[in-house]
Amino acid sequence: MKKLTEDILYQVIKKRPEQSHKASYGRVLIIGGTQQFGGAVIMNALAAVNAGAGLVSVATDPSNFTALHAHLPEAMVIDFNDDLTDDIQHADVVLIGSGLGNRLDIVEATFDAIMARQILIVDGSALTLVAENKLSWPQSQLIITPHQMEWQRLSGVTINEQAFEAFNMLAQQRMNVQPILVLKQHHTQIYTLNQVFEIPNGGPYQATGGMGDTLAGMIAGFTAQFMLSFPESIMAAVYAHSAIADELSKNHYVTLPTKISAALPEFMSRYAK
Ligand SMILES: NC(=O)C1=CN([C@@H]2O[C@H](COP(=O)(O)OP(=O)(O)OC[C@H]3O[C@@H](n4cnc5c(N)ncnc54)[C@H](O)[C@@H]3O)[C@@H](O)[C@H]2O)[C@@H](O)CC1
Numbered sequence: 001m002k003k004l005t006e007d008i009l010y011q012v013i014k015k016r017p018e019q020s021h022k023a024s025y026g027r028v029l030i031i032g033g034t035q036q037f038g039g040a041v042i043m044n045a046l047a048a049v050n051a052g053a054g055l056v057s058v059a060t061d062p063s064n065f066t067a068l069h070a071h072l073p074e075a076m077v078i079d080f081n082d083d084l085t086d087d088i089q090h091a092d093v094v095l096i097g098s099g100l101g102n103r104l105d106i107v108e109a110t111f112d113a114i115m116a117r118q119i120l121i122v123d124g125s126a127l128t129l130v131a132e133n134k135l136s137w138p139q140s141q142l143i144i145t146p147h148q149m150e151w152q153r154l155s156g157v158t159i160n161e162q163a164f165e166a167f168n169m170l171a172q173q174r175m176n177v178q179p180i181l182v183l184k185q186h187h188t189q190i191y192t193l194n195q196v197f198e199i200p201n202g203g204p205y206q207a208t209g210g211m212g213d214t215l216a217g218m219i220a221g222f223t224a225q226f227m228l229s230f231p232e233s234i235m236a237a238v239y240a241h242s243a244i245a246d247e248l249s250k251n252h253y254v255t256l257p258t259k260i261s262a263a264l265p266e267f268m269s270r271y272a273k
């Protein structure tokens with residue numbers, strides 16, 4: 001297991017070339033947010049846009065459109081009850097699952113539509129739906145972002161057993177498509193195809209609803225924008241998420257997810273050499 005350091009941020013975050021435009025920084029499609037959980041996709045999108053994704057669209061329940069636009073006019077909206085095949089296939093990165101509730105139909109349609117060259121990030125309710133319905137993973141560049149209970153449901157590795165990296169690696173390797181696993185906890189671990197990395201930062205001031213939705217949006221923004229640095233871009237997003245929380249915690253008892261997203265542009269500018 002390797003401990004990540006601040007170096008990962010210098011390695012991944014790059015000064016932008018003058019000759020570039022929004023399409024140079026990736027198209028992200030976020031799918032999630034039932035009427036009850038609209039906040040989850042708003043937090044995904046705030047994180048992806050503030051991390052620098054070039055174009056962000058959100059396929060969600062139409063009852064969330066106004067609230068999303070009020071928070072983030074930079075994002076576009078799509079009704080998640082429509083056929084999403086074209087929208088999925090035009091994206092560089094698709095993030096599905098935050099606040100998706102019981103919409104198994106949307107997970108199945110997304111897994112059918114996604115193509116092998118695309119990055120698919122699976123979070124939140126989509127992970128629970130995959131576990132409950134024993135779905136097979138699609139052939140794409142797959143990233144999964146479970147917390148410990150979601151990982152237990154998916155892999156059968158209990159939360160106690162998760163302390164042993166070998167158990168998590170075995171379960172990851174047994175899946176039909178080996179995903180990059182971001183196993184969220186205090187000191188989140190990232191299992192790539194053959195190595196394990198761990199962040200040294202972050203703390204209990206992050207234990208608030210929406211914190212994982214924000215991380216998933218950051219991973220979408222980083223992977224869409226820093227395509228050539230895959231999978232280090234995932235590690236940089238995980239490290240930055242907790243590093244910003246650490247800074248905020250110096251004078252905030254809880255570090256709100258929306259405040260982490262708001263801090264991203266200034267934080268990232270320090271590393272763009
Ligand atoms: N504002 C919103 O719309 C929010 C929507 N959310 C969405 O709600 C859906 C359900 O997610 P939940 O995670 O709440 O529900 P889950 O039922 O999937 O998991 C939460 C349960 O897991 C247990 N648990 C054990 N270890 C844990 C760990 N290390 N981290 C977190 N939980 C652990 C907790 O005790 C809790 O009972 C997701 O799709 C999520 O994206 C949440 O993000 C909360 C905020």
Ligand SMILES: Nc1ncnc2c1ncn2[C@@H]1O[C@H](COP(=O)(O)OP(=O)(O)O)[C@@H](O)[C@H]1O
Pocket residue numbers: 124146147184185186187188201202203204205206207208209210211212213214215
């Ligand atoms: N005690 C803690 N120390 C460090 N990080 C934490 C702690 N508690 C929660 N987090 C982080 O907060 C996030 C919680 O994710 P998740 O449970 O999916 O939240 P949600 O679904 O509500 O958005 C993860 O990134 C996790 O690592």
Ligand SMILES: [Mg+2]
Pocket residue numbers: 123124147212213
């Ligand atoms: Mg979550």
